[in-house]
Amino acid sequence: MQHIIDRFISYVTVDTEADPNSNTTPSSAKQWDLANKLVEELKAIGLQDVSIDDKAYIQATLPSNIDEKVPTIGFVSHFDTTPDFTGANVKPQIVKNYDGGDIILNAEKNIVLSPSYFEDLLLYKGQTLITTDGTTLLGADDKAGITEIVTAMEYLIQNPHIKHGTIKVGFTPDEEIGRGADFFDVEKFGCDWAYTMDGSQIGELEYENFNAAGVKLKFKGKSVHPGYAKGKMINAMTLAAKFITALPAGETPEETQDYEGFYHVVHLDGSIEDTNVQMIIRDHDRTKFEARKVHVQKMIDDLNAKYAKQFGGDIVEIEIKDQYYNMREKVEPVMHIVDIAEKAMKNLGITPIVKPIRGGTDGSRLSYMGLPCPNIFAGGHNFHGKYEYVPVESIQSAINVIVEIAQIVAKQK
Numbered sequence: 001m002q003h004i005i006d007r008f009i010s011y012v013t014v015d016t017e018a019d020p021n022s023n024t025t026p027s028s029a030k031q032w033d034l035a036n037k038l039v040e041e042l043k044a045i046g047l048q049d050v051s052i053d054d055k056a057y058i059q060a061t062l063p064s065n066i067d068e069k070v071p072t073i074g075f076v077s078h079f080d081t082t083p084d085f086t087g088a089n090v091k092p093q094i095v096k097n098y099d100g101g102d103i104i105l106n107a108e109k110n111i112v113l114s115p116s117y118f119e120d121l122l123l124y125k126g127q128t129l130i131t132t133d134g135t136t137l138l139g140a141d142d143k144a145g146i147t148e149i150v151t152a153m154e155y156l157i158q159n160p161h162i163k164h165g166t167i168k169v170g171f172t173p174d175e176e177i178g179r180g181a182d183f184f185d186v187e188k189f190g191c192d193w194a195y196t197m198d199g200s201q202i203g204e205l206e207y208e209n210f211n212a213a214g215v216k217l218k219f220k221g222k223s224v225h226p227g228y229a230k231g232k233m234i235n236a237m238t239l240a241a242k243f244i245t246a247l248p249a250g251e252t253p254e255e256t257q258d259y260e261g262f263y264h265v266v267h268l269d270g271s272i273e274d275t276n277v278q279m280i281i282r283d284h285d286r287t288k289f290e291a292r293k294v295h296v297q298k299m300i301d302d303l304n305a306k307y308a309k310q311f312g313g314d315i316v317e318i319e320i321k322d323q324y325y326n327m328r329e330k331v332e333p334v335m336h337i338v339d340i341a342e343k344a345m346k347n348l349g350i351t352p353i354v355k356p357i358r359g360g361t362d363g364s365r366l367s368y369m370g371l372p373c374p375n376i377f378a379g380g381h382n383f384h385g386k387y388e389y390v391p392v393e394s395i396q397s398a399i400n401v402i403v404e405i406a407q408i409v410a411k412q413k
Contacts, residue, residue, distance in 0.1 A: 144380050170189055262283075
């Protein structure tokens with residue numbers, strides 16, 4: 001277990017925060033630090049054809065050790081972390097034999113990880129948890145996934161009596177800002193299918209995700225002295241606020257669950273004459289997803305029509321851009337790949353939790369690029385913030401699932 005802890009900590013202490021405002025790939029130069037480290041590590045454990053391209057995409061191969069021809073499978077994770085919360089100077093804390101009580105992350109700032117709020121903690125009584133120190137995220141999303149893939153490949157290499165076909169490994173940058181699959185070379189990867197190790201709690205198995213779009217809005221206004229503004233001033237900030245409050249009630253992330261979609265305002269800044277709003281639109285159902293985009297466009301069209309005479313043109317500029325789609329459409333025709341992962345979990349005594357992802361993974365994009373790619377648990381909880389934690393036993397379980405999948409596929413005819 002210490003080997004797993006050491007490897008995971010060696011990854012999360014490297015800052016790989018993605019930068020959504022950058023046009024480069026990777027979006028932040030510091031992602032190269034971990035990417036280059038991973039390349040050397042993959043070579044050191046004995047993988048073959050280890051490569052990294054000019055955009056930091058990593059691929060490697062574990063050759064088959066059987067004579068029969070069986071499907072080539074892959075395992076994929078991302079090494080960047082979200083820009084939602086700082087990933088610099090991560091100082092992991094180890095909680096051995098967790099007793100089910102509160103965990104003091106940071107006494108000075110009174111930051112407490114408590115099962116009274118995060119009930120899932122109680123699933124892991126008696127286990128070893130890795131937490132933050134309350135000032136950063138942890139980075140289990142998705143460095144737990146990388147730990148699992150590297151360790152599983154190392155285990156298979158060290159135990160050649162375990163039979164498996166050809167296995168490919170892929171690590172990507174910038175997944176957290178929606179660009180993880182942008183330059184992934186599916187043809188070079190050469191897999192029949194793959195799995196992302198990017199889910200949350202132990203047992204999660206997902207082949208459905210949101211359809212997703214990003215929306216950029218620019219509200220314009222007219223600044224006039226407030227003492228003489230009646231009928232003349234147009235306050236862009238007020239317009240933006242009215243737009244936000246006019247979005248359908250009860251359809252925000254904090255008010256929805258399961259298959260329910262939402263509208264989510266993620267950024268707001270501005271002045272009287274220029275106010276910018278960024279939002280995302282999500283829905284598992286493609287028809288409802290398209291209807292949500294139409295609804296937002298109509299709201300803006302109505303605002304532009306209302307202010308056309310007073311403003312003298314469009315008062316709001318809008319850009320709606322699709323980000324990814326529900327992978328279910330591409331996975332359902334090859335459902336045996338989900339069945340294999342489910343069987344692997346059951347063989348190991350893990351109860352599969354098959355549910356839709358309320359988000360997206362590289363797998364959703366890759367599935368539409370010709371590589372069906374369901375998602376398997378990586379073990380972490382409370383991603384993207386200071387309350388993030390991962391049970392070491394869950395990392396070990398994910399490693400075991402990878403090895404078990406490899407053995408099941410090796411018996412495929």
